[in-house]
Amino acid sequence: MRKLWMTFLKDAKLSFNGLYFYMEIGMALIFIAVLLFVVPENFESSQTFYVTTELESSDAENVGRFLGDSDDVTMLSNRTEIENAMKKDRSSVGAVIKKNEDKFVYEMVLQGYENESMKNLIKAGIEGEILSQIPGFSSDISVRPLEQDSEKLTDRINILPIYLTMNVGLMGLFIIAAYIFLDKEEGVIRAYAVAPVEVWQYLASKMMIMLMMGLITSFITVLAIAGFDVNYLYLFGLIVAFNTFGSALGLLVSSFFNTMVKAMGVLYVFIMIMMIPAISYLMPSFNPFWIKWFPSYPMMFSLRELLLKNGDQSYILMQIGIYLVLGLILFIAANHRFKKTLTV
Amino acid sequence: MRRILNFVIRDIKSGTRDWLVIYLAAAPIMFALVLKMLIPSVGDSTLNVAIYEDTPPAIVSYLETYAKVIEVNDMEERILRMDDVFGVVVNDDKVEIVTQGNEMEGTVDLLKTIVGRYQNESVELPIEVEFSDIGWVMSPMKLEGANLLIIFNTILGGMLILLNLVEEKMSNTISAINVTPTKRKEFIIGKGLLGFILTLYGGAAVITVLGFEGINYAMLFVSVFAISFIGAIIGFSIGVVSDEPISAIASMKTVFIPVLASIFGAIYLPAKWIFILYWSPFYWAYDVIKDILLVQATWGQVFMNSGIILIITALVFVGLRKRIVNGLS
Amino acid sequence: MIKVNGLYHSYSKDENFAVKNVNFEISKGEVFGFLGPSGAGKSTTQGVLTGLLPIQKGEVEVVGYDIRHPKREMFNKIGVSFEQSNVYGKLTALENLEFYRKLFDVETMNSMDLLKWVGLDHVANKKAGEFSKGMKHRLTFIRSMLNNPELWFLDEPTTGLDPAIASQIKDIVKEKNKQGTTVFLTTHNMYVADELCHRVAFIIDGEIKLIDSPRNLKLQHGEKFVVVEHLENDVLKKEQLSLIIDQDKARLNEIISTGKIEMMHTKEATLEEIFIKVTGRGLE
Numbered sequence: 001m002r003k004l005w006m007t008f009l010k011d012a013k014l015s016f017n018g019l020y021f022y023m024e025i026g027m028a029l030i031f032i033a034v035l036l037f038v039v040p041e042n043f044e045s046s047q048t049f050y051v052t053t054e055l056e057s058s059d060a061e062n063v064g065r066f067l068g069d070s071d072d073v074t075m076l077s078n079r080t081e082i083e084n085a086m087k088k089d090r091s092s093v094g095a096v097i098k099k100n101e102d103k104f105v106y107e108m109v110l111q112g113y114e115n116e117s118m119k120n121l122i123k124a125g126i127e128g129e130i131l132s133q134i135p136g137f138s139s140d141i142s143v144r145p146l147e148q149d150s151e152k153l154t155d156r157i158n159i160l161p162i163y164l165t166m167n168v169g170l171m172g173l174f175i176i177a178a179y180i181f182l183d184k185e186e187g188v189i190r191a192y193a194v195a196p197v198e199v200w201q202y203l204a205s206k207m208m209i210m211l212m213m214g215l216i217t218s219f220i221t222v223l224a225i226a227g228f229d230v231n232y233l234y235l236f237g238l239i240v241a242f243n244t245f246g247s248a249l250g251l252l253v254s255s256f257f258n259t260m261v262k263a264m265g266v267l268y269v270f271i272m273i274m275m276i277p278a279i280s281y282l283m284p285s286f287n288p289f290w291i292k293w294f295p296s297y298p299m300m301f302s303l304r305e306l307l308l309k310n311g312d313q314s315y316i317l318m319q320i321g322i323y324l325v326l327g328l329i330l331f332i333a334a335n336h337r338f339k340k341t342l343t344v
Numbered sequence: 345m346r347r348i349l350n351f352v353i354r355d356i357k358s359g360t361r362d363w364l365v366i367y368l369a370a371a372p373i374m375f376a377l378v379l380k381m382l383i384p385s386v387g388d389s390t391l392n393v394a395i396y397e398d399t400p401p402a403i404v405s406y407l408e409t410y411a412k413v414i415e416v417n418d419m420e421e422r423i424l425r426m427d428d429v430f431g432v433v434v435n436d437d438k439v440e441i442v443t444q445g446n447e448m449e450g451t452v453d454l455l456k457t458i459v460g461r462y463q464n465e466s467v468e469l470p471i472e473v474e475f476s477d478i479g480w481v482m483s484p485m486k487l488e489g490a491n492l493l494i495i496f497n498t499i500l501g502g503m504l505i506l507l508n509l510v511e512e513k514m515s516n517t518i519s520a521i522n523v524t525p526t527k528r529k530e531f532i533i534g535k536g537l538l539g540f541i542l543t544l545y546g547g548a549a550v551i552t553v554l555g556f557e558g559i560n561y562a563m564l565f566v567s568v569f570a571i572s573f574i575g576a577i578i579g580f581s582i583g584v585v586s587d588e589p590i591s592a593i594a595s596m597k598t599v600f601i602p603v604l605a606s607i608f609g610a611i612y613l614p615a616k617w618i619f620i621l622y623w624s625p626f627y628w629a630y631d632v633i634k635d636i637l638l639v640q641a642t643w644g645q646v647f648m649n650s651g652i653i654l655i656i657t658a659l660v661f662v663g664l665r666k667r668i669v670n671g672l673s
Numbered sequence: 674m675i676k677v678n679g680l681y682h683s684y685s686k687d688e689n690f691a692v693k694n695v696n697f698e699i700s701k702g703e704v705f706g707f708l709g710p711s712g713a714g715k716s717t718t719q720g721v722l723t724g725l726l727p728i729q730k731g732e733v734e735v736v737g738y739d740i741r742h743p744k745r746e747m748f749n750k751i752g753v754s755f756e757q758s759n760v761y762g763k764l765t766a767l768e769n770l771e772f773y774r775k776l777f778d779v780e781t782m783n784s785m786d787l788l789k790w791v792g793l794d795h796v797a798n799k800k801a802g803e804f805s806k807g808m809k810h811r812l813t814f815i816r817s818m819l820n821n822p823e824l825w826f827l828d829e830p831t832t833g834l835d836p837a838i839a840s841q842i843k844d845i846v847k848e849k850n851k852q853g854t855t856v857f858l859t860t861h862n863m864y865v866a867d868e869l870c871h872r873v874a875f876i877i878d879g880e881i882k883l884i885d886s887p888r889n890l891k892l893q894h895g896e897k898f899v900v901v902e903h904l905e906n907d908v909l910k911k912e913q914l915s916l917i918i919d920q921d922k923a924r925l926n927e928i929i930s931t932g933k934i935e936m937m938h939t940k941e942a943t944l945e946e947i948f949i950k951v952t953g954r955g956l957e
Contacts, residue, residue: 027601030601031601034605086478086480087480090484091484100472102470103470103472104471104472105473106471106472106473106474108474110475110478112480113480113481117409117411118390120410121390121458124454124457124458127457127469127473128458130469130470130471131457131467134467134470139459139463140439141460142438142439143443143452145442145443146423146424146442146443146444147424147444147446259362260362261362261367261507264364264367265363268367269374272378273378283386283448285428286385287427288385301426304426
């Protein structure tokens with residue numbers, strides 16, 4: 001243990017002398033600044049709805065009253081204007097309201113990429129809305145939220161889990177690989193091989209460096225963006241678990257390569273693929289079964305639970321446990337491989 | 345020219361030995377393929393509904409026209425999971441919608457109207473809904489995704505330049521080249537050329553894989569060429585001062601933030617806030633590439649945006665010139 | 674070949690000169706040694722001469738070019754071998770040379786011949802990154818002669834090499850010199866200098882203390898000694914006696930006439946001893 005500690009102190013000293021450590025902190029600060037000063041607390045990204053009527057004036061007034069004065073609805077004077085407006089905003093929809101004998105016809109003007117279920121939804125939405133306006137309409141639908149006081153994160157805080165997952169869990173993969181290969185190139189590793197230090201102590205010390213950086217950058221960002229109203233003990237636990245998992249994985253992957261760049265490529269692809277669950281995170285209705293098997297999926301969601309005021313604590317604790325165990329297994333595997341290859 | 349080519353060939357040779365060039369050449373194709381794979385499934389996911397096994401088949405098939413329906417035994421457990429799934433529980437005529445409470449706004453209301461419509465199927469509506477479209481089959485995800493990939497690719501080009509320079513720095517070979525008749529200009533072009541080629545190739549690869557049609561390749565070429573300078577400048581300025589790859593990679597990582605901030609800012613910021621992105625060349629690149637992909641860019645716009653990008657790049661270069669020149673000697 | 678007049682150089686661009694008031698000339702066909710301990714200003718001078726460092730003050734002419742207005746084509750006539758070997762680890766030895774060869778505008782030597790010359794032909798297609806230190810050094814060395822330089826800068830060409838390779842490299846330098854190449858040799862190894870150089874300059878603290886041929890230096894500064902081992906009252910005694918100082922000469926006579934001499938030989942001063950005597954400083 002003393003040897004591990006001494007190795008760690010030496011590595012820490014080296015990283016304080018290097019540029020990388022300060023760049024990490026600088027980047028965290030830039031991230032905080034961007035989030036606080038550039039990103040609005042909540043994005044306004046609602047869909048715009050362009051409407052025109054081909055009706056007599058009395059009917060047109062009724063329709064106008066029905067549509068209300070919602071911010072999302074923009075009244076235009078004719079079909080051409082709608083089409084032009086929709087070309088500028090490819091996520092918008094339009095509608096031309098006209099009359100066919102006695103019935104109003106809502107011609108929904110879509111972009112063209114919308115699929116059938118989307119069309120069904122739009123149709124049902126409009127019909128349901130009209131339905132509720134008909135006198136005598138009754139419906140026996142109750143909504144029961146399972147969590148009464150469930151709250152949502154602001155868009156700004158909502159980004160934090162993605163950042164933390166990427167920075168702590170995934171980017172460590174790169175850096176730890178770079179550290180190992182640099183030591184290999186400089187022959188430092190040979191020096192270890194003839195010193196009474198175990199391989200695992202050398203590897204663990206590198207992981208502790210990554211952990212130190214991960215903790216520092218995570219704590220300052222969470223503190224700056226989410227404030228004091230966060231359970232920092234759990235944050236500590238999550239960061240330790242994810243960071244351990246990430247750097248152990250980085251070690252294991254790099255043990256299969258003889259040069260840094262070769263390892264980098266694989267790690268890079270790995271990180272990119274790991275970012276896919278971010279889609280699910282931002283769009284929770286995108287939930288194919290396979291995405292839940294990506295390690296980054298629970299990472300993001302458990303960090304979100306942490307930031308929620310009454311997040312699911314057992315979920316957080318479970319993830320801490322799972323990732324610590326996984327990290328340990330990966331570490332043992334990495335250690336096993338490095339024992340054979342480190343000095344080659 | 346002969347010497348420039350010599351540098352490029354050396355970098356390719358060296359880059360294929362550790363797979364660097366192979367990686368960077370494969371990356372845009374791979375990412376585009378992943379994106380292509382994701383587009384339909386992301387587009388399909390609108391509503392997820394969980395039901396019990398004994399739910400009447402009529403309502404199940406009705407719901408299936410609108411949503412992805414799954415059968416569950418433990419409704420609450422399923423709903424409380426991390427994704428957005430609503431429960432629909434039918435008791436005689438009563439329908440209960442079970443939510444977790446933190447779902448995306450508006451989706452509960454949508455489900456409510458859908459179920460309400462089912463309950464009142466017999467009611468004659470005074471309206472009809474029909475559909476037409478303006479012939480735009482490209483999904484926003486494909487558009488924005490392709491744009492993001494093209495711009496990110498310029499960073500990959502910068503990364504290639506960067507890593508090749510770090511190689512020169514680490515093996516101290518720049519001084520050996522400085523005592524040959526090679527002009528500094530030749531060295532810089534020789535070292536930068538591969539990055540440009542990679543960026544242009546990557547842009548073309550993304551467009552081809554994702555299957556954009558009617559693209560004006562000349563416009564795309566000019567715009568991507570302009571934005572390549574940013575990648576190259578970043579690559580050079582970091583590369584010439586980094587003697588070891590760790591800080592080089594870390595600084596490259598730092599570049600991701602302005603890139604992502606510019607692109608997501610451009611997508612999500614309301615029009616009145618867009619001006620806060622004007623400093624960023626990546627914003628201007630995003631702006632013009634988007635219109636090129638939409639087949640509505642004009643040459644005037646291409647030249648204006650490329651001009652702005654080049655001016656910003658030139659300012660950055662003037663700021664970093666000393667650093668770059670000193671680093672090369 | 675080289676004319677240096679009043680050269681000063683300061684890394685901090687102030688009065689803290691790494692090299693001050695350096696003057697010397699090297700004529701065609703000469704092997705000129707630049708000797709001094711580490712940090713004396715040897716590499717700084719060579720840096721200015723090869724254009725790797727900007728010239729700040731003084732006049733320098735190299736192979737007919739004014740270094741104040743350097744022309745890249747000048748390097749077609751110059752070869753530079755570096756003290757620290759610097760080759761591309763990911764390229765093979767042959768690829769390293771072939772790449773470098775194409776950077777010149779003049780006729781170059783055959784890479785394979787060069788590799789053969791220093792005994793690297795059997796590893797020509799091996800990556801230089803896998804080479805030993807001595808092999809890398811030899812590769813750096815032969816790379817510097819690819820363009821058949823008229824003027825050849827060699828920085829510590831034998832330092833850290835095993836004696837066999839060092840002697841091989843010295844032979845190559847001698848051979849090239851015989852063919853007319855002018856050599857500017859920087860070293861702190863006086864034996865190499867003594868063996869190769871027509872003239873040497875002693876540099877210390879950025880200043881040249883003297884320039885002369887090794888032979889002249891030995892004649893001027895070297896004292897002649899005799900080392901005598903003799904028995905005095907059955908005890909073996911070893912004495913070093915000058916042939917110039919009268920007192921020592923008298924003692925020598927005394928030993929020859931009265932003592933039992935076991936062994937006696939003359940000893941010349943080495944270049945190193947002269948350096949210490951002139952500069953008051955050692956070479957390491």
